[in-house]
């Protein structure tokens with residue numbers, strides 16, 4: 239079943255085949271964050287074949303600017319981004335192109351993003367749009383905040399970028415459909431480490447010690463009051479304690495307990511509130527119960543906020559390719575994406591391309607060992623990305 243309903247599609251059968259072949263090639267050799275050497279090499283080789291000048295950036299990243307048929311009115315470039323990294327997951331679905339790297343797998347679909355963007359480069363060469371398009375292949379999206387290294391290495395400059403777009407293939411959306419969130423799409427991600435300190439001792443004589451396990455229990459309970467009591471009920475936030483370690487015996491009160499967790503928010507105000515309340519609750523509870531605490535709180539990535547005007551380009555491009563009834567406004571998600579770092583600096587949109595097809599087993603969630611995609615969705619992604627660039631310049635050059 240081909241999902242492509244493009245009225246006058248530019249994606250030829252040859253490109254349809256190419257996007258699938260490339261995706262399978264990348265899928266076979268998944269590489270973890272900051273180690274995307276083979277993937278980088280493949281991207282550079284494929285771009286060279288197309289006559290596209292590309293260079294390495296931020297270690298294992300690649301950036302290439304394809305000039306337009308003419309310069310854009312503002313002299314700036316449009317950025318299209320694909321992430322490149324895989325996950326420490328062992329693939330469970332057998333296929334001729336299954337992972338050859340034991341314990342590593344493209345379980346989030348970034349292999350598809352790489353393949354799509356290379357094929358977009360081909361379309362841009364064959365059918366230039368009215369302004370320069372910067373293709374950005376970014377390492378380390380999966381928790382490595384690879385976008386920061388790209389920005390530090392100047393990916394948004396020379397030529398400077400006026401808007402940025404990216405697709406994520408999505409296992410929850412059927413092939414042939416596109417989900418676009420208008421506004422905040424993915425949450426800001428913060429991480430914390432807490433070391434709750436007490437005084438070790440004999441568990442039969444607690445009066446002689448300060449029990450960090452008891453303090454931790456109170457801390458964990460109280461942290462859940464932040465979302466229920468401090469955040470506006472009409473807004474969204476999450477505080478999760480996801481790791482707890484302390485003690486090793488029936489009759490010993492340990493000296494300390496280590497907790498780890500994450501906070502997710504969508505607005506800067508809520509992000510500040512959650513952090514402030516976490517410090518206050520943790521410090522106050524530890525102190526009240528006679529202990530102390532060390533807190534390491536890290537802002538990892540900001541919320542990924544889609545610009546409403548910019549989203550219209552990818553929305554309309556998706557309608558061109560998939561038809562009006564197959565493009566819909568999707569709900570925001572509490573997961574994080576370092577695309578948010580670019581979208582804090584330039585307007586743009588991060589959209590979800592359907593690749594779910596239960597008939598062929600492409601229905602498992604992202605990061606699952608049985609994660610699979612319906613490759614019929616890939617040509618749609620190529621055409622949508624290309625048309626987004628085309629529509630963008632047609633509009634801003636007016």
Ligand SMILES: [Zn+2]
Nearest residue numbers: 346380604605
């Ligand atoms: Zn992922």
Ligand SMILES: [Zn+2]
Nearest residue numbers: 346347348406
């Ligand atoms: Zn992903």
